[in-house]
Amino acid sequence: MKYIYLKETESTNKYAKKLAKDGASEFTVVIADKQTGGYGRMGRSFHSPDTSGLYMSIILRPRISPEETLYITTAAAAAVSQAIEEISGKETGIKWVNDIFIDGKKVCGILTESGYSGNTLDYAILGIGVNIYTPTEGFPDDIRDIAGGIFDRPVDVRDILAKRITERFSDYYKELEAKNFLSYYRKKNIVTGKKIMIIKGENSYNAKALSIDDEFRLIVEDENKRITALDSGEISIRM
Ligand code: BTN
Numbered sequence: 355m356k357y358i359y360l361k362e363t364e365s366t367n368k369y370a371k372k373l374a375k376d377g378a379s380e381f382t383v384v385i386a387d388k389q390t391g392g393y394g395r396m397g398r399s400f401h402s403p404d405t406s407g408l409y410m411s412i413i414l415r416p417r418i419s420p421e422e423t424l425y426i427t428t429a430a431a432a433a434v435s436q437a438i439e440e441i442s443g444k445e446t447g448i449k450w451v452n453d454i455f456i457d458g459k460k461v462c463g464i465l466t467e468s469g470y471s472g473n474t475l476d477y478a479i480l481g482i483g484v485n486i487y488t489p490t491e492g493f494p495d496d497i498r499d500i501a502g503g504i505f506d507r508p509v510d511v512r513d514i515l516a517k518r519i520t521e522r523f524s525d526y527y528k529e530l531e532a533k534n535f536l537s538y539y540r541k542k543n544i545v546t547g548k549k550i551m552i553i554k555g556e557n558s559y560n561a562k563a564l565s566i567d568d569e570f571r572l573i574v575e576d577e578n579k580r581i582t583a584l585d586s587g588e589i590s591i592r593m
Pocket of ligand 1: 364365366367368389391392393394395396398400408409410411462463464465481482483484
């Protein structure tokens with residue numbers, strides 16, 4: 355494990371990607387106090403102000419099939435959920451595929467990006483953003499209703515949280531194919547049994563989330579009673 359600490363960077367994922375392309379070893383971990391252009395899934399930005407969050411990217415060099423990249427993301431969700439519960443004593447929930455919630459608010463987002471050389475996976479960057487506490491100036495208007503912090507006042511737990519997440523994740527990653535985190539992941543999921551909206555590219559449709567299968571796919575039933583297994587895409591829970 356090698357930690358690189360930055361005061362400020364555009365995005366730790368971008369920084370880690372450059373290092374990975376230059377040959378950096380697996381489990382090089384980049385952590386920044388602040389990101390000026392942090393980003394998430396679906397091209398969204400990730401609000402990353404100074405000190406209130408953990409912004410971390412881990413370089414991986416997995417030898418797995420493309421389908422198994424879903425294991426990395428879900429192992430990370432399980433590791434983050436466990437680490438947050440250990441340091442805060444608060445109960446977390448995982449919204450498929452890898453958002454972590456506390457009391458109905460999103461406290462963590464995870465973005466895994468892959469780099470290929472030809473058809474072979476060369477590296478993966480596991481990017482993790484955690485809102486440790488609500489920023490003093492509050493969250494921006496567009497995410498105020500969805501985003502939350504683990505704590506509601508400033509606490510200095512960033513480095514211990516980073517260490518716990520990395521250790522937990524590394525245990526799962528060593529035996530990724532054994533999927534030792536599957537039962538924890540299922541237990542913590544807050545989606546099954548709920549009415550959801552599925553967003554796939556330009557399209558969206560309503561469905562019911564039934565279960566999570568052994569490949570971490572979300573099994574859903576659409577309004578025509580057709581059952582499918584989702585291995586990517588974005589969902590939102592309908593109230
Ligand atoms: C999401 O919620 O869609 C994923 C958010 C991922 C944010 C993290 S913060 C550290 C790393 N650097 C980035 O630019 N993104 C990830």
